Amino acid sequence: MSPQPQKEKIYTRHASAKPSDLTKNLASIMDPDGKAEVLDDVLVLDLSSANFAGICAASIFAEYGAEVVKIEPTTGDPARFLTPFGANVKGVGIPFMFEGRNKRYMTLDVAGSESERETFKKLAKKAAVVIETFPAGDMDAWGIGYRQLKEINPGLIYIAITAYGQFTDKAKQYAKMPDVDITSQAGSGLPAQMGDIPEAGEPFNWPTRAGLWAAWYNTGLSAALGGTVALIHRQNTGEGQMVDVAGMDSYSSMVGMPASIGYTWRKARPRIGVLDFILYPYGHWKCKDGYVGIAAPRDHDFRALLKILGMWEMEDDWRYSSDRIPDILEQALHLHKLIEAETQKYTADELVGKALNYSSKSARSKWRGGGVPIVMKLMTPETAMDNPQWHIRKTFQQFEDKELGKYTISGNFTKMSESPPRVKWVSCGIGQDNDYIKDKYLKD
Amino acid sequence: MEDYFSYTQKLFNPVDAASKPEAFKGIRVLDFSHVIFGPVAARLLGDYGAEVIKLELPFSGDLWRPATYWGKYWKHSNPIWHNITKNKYFISVNLKLQESKELIYKMAETADVVVENFAPGTAEAWKIGYSQISKINPKIIFLSCSTYGQYGPMRYFPGWDLLAQGASGVLTLNGYEDRFFKLPDYLGDFTPANFGALALMMALYYRKKTGKGQYIDQAQTEALMRMLPNFTYNSVTGKAIGRTGNVDPTMVPAAIMKSKDEKFVALACTTESQFAALAEAMNRKDLLTDERFKTNLSRLQPENAKVLNKIVEDWVKTQKGQDIIDIAVANAFAAAEVEDDWMITNDEWRLKRGSVILFKDDMYGELAIAGPSAHLSRTPSRVKWLARPLGYHNRLVLKKFLNLSEEEIADLEKKKVIGTYDDKPGLKPPVYYNLAEDPIYNYGKEVSK
Numbered sequence: 001m002s003p004q005p006q007k008e009k010i011y012t013r014h015a016s017a018k019p020s021d022l023t024k025n026l027a028s029i030m031d032p033d034g035k036a037e038v039l040d041d042v043l044v045l046d047l048s049s050a051n052f053a054g055i056c057a058a059s060i061f062a063e064y065g066a067e068v069v070k071i072e073p074t075t076g077d078p079a080r081f082l083t084p085f086g087a088n089v090k091g092v093g094i095p096f097m098f099e100g101r102n103k104r105y106m107t108l109d110v111a112g113s114e115s116e117r118e119t120f121k122k123l124a125k126k127a128a129v130v131i132e133t134f135p136a137g138d139m140d141a142w143g144i145g146y147r148q149l150k151e152i153n154p155g156l157i158y159i160a161i162t163a164y165g166q167f168t169d170k171a172k173q174y175a176k177m178p179d180v181d182i183t184s185q186a187g188s189g190l191p192a193q194m195g196d197i198p199e200a201g202e203p204f205n206w207p208t209r210a211g212l213w214a215a216w217y218n219t220g221l222s223a224a225l226g227g228t229v230a231l232i233h234r235q236n237t238g239e240g241q242m243v244d245v246a247g248m249d250s251y252s253s254m255v256g257m258p259a260s261i262g263y264t265w266r267k268a269r270p271r272i273g274v275l276d277f278i279l280y281p282y283g284h285w286k287c288k289d290g291y292v293g294i295a296a297p298r299d300h301d302f303r304a305l306l307k308i309l310g311m312w313e314m315e316d317d318w319r320y321s322s323d324r325i326p327d328i329l330e331q332a333l334h335l336h337k338l339i340e341a342e343t344q345k346y347t348a349d350e351l352v353g354k355a356l357n358y359s360s361k362s363a364r365s366k367w368r369g370g371g372v373p374i375v376m377k378l379m380t381p382e383t384a385m386d387n388p389q390w391h392i393r394k395t396f397q398q399f400e401d402k403e404l405g406k407y408t409i410s411g412n413f414t415k416m417s418e419s420p421p422r423v424k425w426v427s428c429g430i431g432q433d434n435d436y437i438k439d440k441y442l443k444d
Numbered sequence: 445m446e447d448y449f450s451y452t453q454k455l456f457n458p459v460d461a462a463s464k465p466e467a468f469k470g471i472r473v474l475d476f477s478h479v480i481f482g483p484v485a486a487r488l489l490g491d492y493g494a495e496v497i498k499l500e501l502p503f504s505g506d507l508w509r510p511a512t513y514w515g516k517y518w519k520h521s522n523p524i525w526h527n528i529t530k531n532k533y534f535i536s537v538n539l540k541l542q543e544s545k546e547l548i549y550k551m552a553e554t555a556d557v558v559v560e561n562f563a564p565g566t567a568e569a570w571k572i573g574y575s576q577i578s579k580i581n582p583k584i585i586f587l588s589c590s591t592y593g594q595y596g597p598m599r600y601f602p603g604w605d606l607l608a609q610g611a612s613g614v615l616t617l618n619g620y621e622d623r624f625f626k627l628p629d630y631l632g633d634f635t636p637a638n639f640g641a642l643a644l645m646m647a648l649y650y651r652k653k654t655g656k657g658q659y660i661d662q663a664q665t666e667a668l669m670r671m672l673p674n675f676t677y678n679s680v681t682g683k684a685i686g687r688t689g690n691v692d693p694t695m696v697p698a699a700i701m702k703s704k705d706e707k708f709v710a711l712a713c714t715t716e717s718q719f720a721a722l723a724e725a726m727n728r729k730d731l732l733t734d735e736r737f738k739t740n741l742s743r744l745q746p747e748n749a750k751v752l753n754k755i756v757e758d759w760v761k762t763q764k765g766q767d768i769i770d771i772a773v774a775n776a777f778a779a780a781e782v783e784d785d786w787m788i789t790n791d792e793w794r795l796k797r798g799s800v801i802l803f804k805d806d807m808y809g810e811l812a813i814a815g816p817s818a819h820l821s822r823t824p825s826r827v828k829w830l831a832r833p834l835g836y837h838n839r840l841v842l843k844k845f846l847n848l849s850e851e852e853i854a855d856l857e858k859k860k861v862i863g864t865y866d867d868k869p870g871l872k873p874p875v876y877y878n879l880a881e882d883p884i885y886n887y888g889k890e891v892s893k
Contacts, residue, residue: 020568022575022659026595030661038650050714064646078715078740084677084685084693086744094680095694098673135776137448147451163778165819167452170793173773178714180778182692182700186710187780189788191690191700193628194618204623207708207782209690209700211617214627217671218817221638226818228645229492233467233823235652241822244456248780249799249817252788254638255629256527256814257513259800262789263812264518269785274625277513278524282606283626284615293610295602298507327514374602381613381674382684389598395666396675408679413670414643415593418658419650 027392030415037065038419042231043441044068044129045120046103047110050078051133051179052213053161053247055099056220057227058131062102063411063421066129069437071120073109076430089404092428095213098409100428107431110144117144119442125152126441128234129227133161136175146242156240157230159223163187165246184215184247189258195271197329205271219250275332280324281305284378285343292348294339296373304362304371308354309342348377399426455821458798466493467823471648472845473557474548475499475532476539476572479508480605480630481664482561482589483528484637489557489644490531491816491825497551497841498532501539502863503871505834510870519808519874526830527813535842536835536863543861545571550846552577552584557644561589564599574659583657585647589640593663603664605632612668620689635671636664638817696743697722697756700782707765708782711756711772716740721775726759805830807877833873835864840887850888 022029044061046068048054055070055077062068070077076091083093092100108116111134121144124130130149132139139145139160146158163179164171177183185191191207198205226243234240252258261269269277276282279297296305302324306312314320320335343351355375362371379387385408390396393412400406404427411423471494475486483498483506490496500506506529512522537544552558558577560567567573567588574586588594591603591611601607609615609632619625626632640662647658669675674685685693692698697719698712713719716739723731731737736748743752760768765781772779783791789812794800799815808830816825842848842856856862865871879885881892 019565020573020575022568022573023565023595026661029659030595036650036654038646038653041653060642081740081744082694082714083741083744084673085746085749086741087677087681088741089680091741093694094677095673097680098676136452140448140451145448147448163780164793165797167449167456168793168796169449171452171797172449176776177773178718178776178778180695180698180712180714182698182712183710183778183780186700186708186782189783189785190628190631191708191710191782192784194625196623196625200623203690204620206690206702207700208619208625209692209710210627211619211685211687212614212671212674213694214631214671218635218638221635221642222817225488225638225642225645226816226820228642228649229467229818229823230820232645232649232652233465235649236467237465239822241820242452242455244452244819244821245817246797246799246819249794249797249815251631252783252794253799253814253817255631255634257524257629258783258785258788259794259812259814260523260527261513262785262787264523265513265516265785267786269513276626278511282604284610284624291616293606293615295604295606297604325514327516372602374604374607376601376607376610378610378616379613380616380684380686381669381672382678384611384613384669385675385678387598387611389592389596390666390669392596393593393663393666395669398679406679407676410666410669410672410675413666414639415661415663416643416647416658417660418654418656419646421646 029417030420032412032420032422036419039064039066042066042128043126044131045123045127046070047130047132048161049133050082051161052079052082052095052099052181052216053179053219053223054131054133055079056217057159057223058103059099059101060221060224061129061227063423067104068102069104069106069123071106071108071110072430073112074107074430092404096428097404097407097426100426101423102425103428104433104437105428105431106434106437110142117142120144121152123441124149124156127153127156128231129157129159131159131161131223133179136160136162136166136171150240154240155234155238157227157234157243159227159243159245161219161223161245161247163247166244179219179247181213181216182209184219184250185209187248188215188251190214190251193269193271196273197271200273207271215247215250218254219245219247222250222254272329275336278325280332281339285340287343287351288345288347290348291378292343292351293376293378294374300371301373304358305373308358308373309339311338311342351375352377397423401427403427403429456819461824461826465823468492468494471495471557472555473497473559474551474555476558476560476567477589478506478561480528480633481637482559484634485587485589485640485644486559487529487531488638488641492823496532498529498534500534500536500834502536502835502860503866505536505865505871509834510868517869520869520872521808521831521874522870523811525870526811529831530813531828533837533841534832534834535838538861538863539570539572541861543856543859547861548572549580552580555581556585558584558586559589563602564588564590564594578657583651583655585644585651585657585660587640587644587660587662589662589664591664593666594661605630608632608636608664608668611665613672613674614668617687619687621687624687632664632668636662636667639667691753695740696749697753699753699757701757701760703760703763703765703768705764709760709765709768709779710782711760711768711779713777718777722777725771725775728755801827803827803830807832808874833865834871835862836885838862838864840884843888
């Protein structure tokens, strides 16, 4: 565990002000223990299959207090077997363990059994939200699609997640194509913006996939957000609706850049490696003992960075002072390499110290224009966990499950004073709650 | 029974969106935020019908207004900014003056939601934080956005999307062993902004049930961490997932590959049946009986995954990009071409779906902007107007929402409590546009066209 020598150091002029009573007491005000659960009146049925967007959306509802029933066939959701390098505990993959949050597990084969669809219908009559990821139209053909369920439950919110959505000719033609993270990343525009410059050679200059499930998680988040908008409309009017989420929108609709840049520039952006297309310096550089992230994009931040790296003589060079972010790659790279030559002379801690020292002085000085060059030591997920910041904020929780043993998850992703999300349990055995659901919802 | 897709076409038809109800009608949001993280959280409420009033400093405005790609402006505006701040009311108030605070307190009386993303502690120090606003309006829902959160030893560290990516570990996951890249397009702001908006919506739902407002602290690093099973992987195996380039280590095959006609194609199988379909399409049914590839878990063993991904990669090299996608559609596994800005803007499917919208704006004319990430059949999101010059809605907000008189507005102008734009791109109107004739800019005054 690396200590954080910079903790409680002052970075901005405002930080020197006395913390308000609110700030002083936040750690206890925001503690989720014993707080109300906002969705305690909501029943969610998650039918998603081999799709972590659906699972993530269901988790988010569960973290906000909904009763979430994960429905899968007796063989289990194939998502249980999607796991890095095959790592698993008793046949349960790591991501499935990670997303096992406050859910009930029930076995029903809606794809294969007519009678089990009838059971599902009974549940759906009492549910507020259904989540499904089958090919568009399959649920409808089975008699349990939105069109049929809304007749027995007009307040139902029906969230369908697929690659190309529920309407348009293409959605029909591509209905059977599953929504998978890497294809939805590719089809929604993320990898095209990530990768090295053309001269870097193959495969580095190829479009590059994000090394996390960026498409699945953003699709799941969008599904939860759309579903919550629908829950508010339902709360106000009693009306339900259908929510159509397409994996192929996940990135492009989240950030918006591809549509507007393609339209105004009449071409696609090239890949520019570690450079940024709006801000500079804004990225990561090699240093003596690893990598640092540097953000000094405003003019006064940039000038401050030149000072602390001993590069002040470049200050009046027009190429850098007024045109740091050119679409001429050679010019941008030239400056990048000049900075890299300097950062490599120092360790990460030395660079962080220099920036902190400058920033706290500049915050109090009238003459330095308040430049705040920010330098940080880059974290991997594994090293990020050690930061005391996350201990105090209870970002990581350790659970001990009787089947899966002890493990850690990241939770408590939003702190709220009245109705925060939280994780209460992680167990996720196939059919483990069949009796509970039968007793609670299927008696009449 | 009517064909499913003809039914859904009617259900979702983008043409009908404007005549449908709005989920957040009557909700008023005060948006003190700047750059991307806070503004997008507030915008998401505006997309579904809330009145979002964005406050900016006179003459300089939001730091992100001029921040366009490689400095390329469009009609003196920033095309990216139109995506970040559409559907908002733009009012320009000098937060540093006492009169401005009184104006804000007056607005807070009728507001439902406040969003801010100053450095933690700043809003409190400026007396527009939750402690002060909740005294005026106890039912207020107040969202503070920051990189590390509002409490804890790191809270004062300044924030950018880059720093959240660096602090969560996301930045080190993309790419190759000795070469890696940050997530593009400030995804480290946009995704956390959606988490922030989600929390606001949950708080609205809760307030309707209980009458209680609340304070929300959204740290963008924690939002990014929510998407990383890497922590669990590490706690179970003691190892790190690390960087695996264009190969997804959670399923096999799954990679971005290059086709015969030099197209980049992503291809993936998540289930046994999808893999069987691919093997058949490749004319390699022998793979299905190979012990190494029989189940998901056996294919995932690194040595088997390497062999199988290579076999698929070699097959992709012999096929044209579109052919691979056609085969995937017919056989129900996943394949898609890597799409770039130009392909996305011109994609017929996206235009028909409303995922890319050719919006015709009163001030800027036509611009392609992104549609919503989720399409709702009853209360869809919609675009009403794009971003506006700094201070464009000053009069409308003061007169219509706050009922100020002409004299009071003139007094605020004179004291420089409110102001408008400076002559800079990103802040000013397009050169062809005459604001003197604009009835919204001159709200309540006679204008002649």
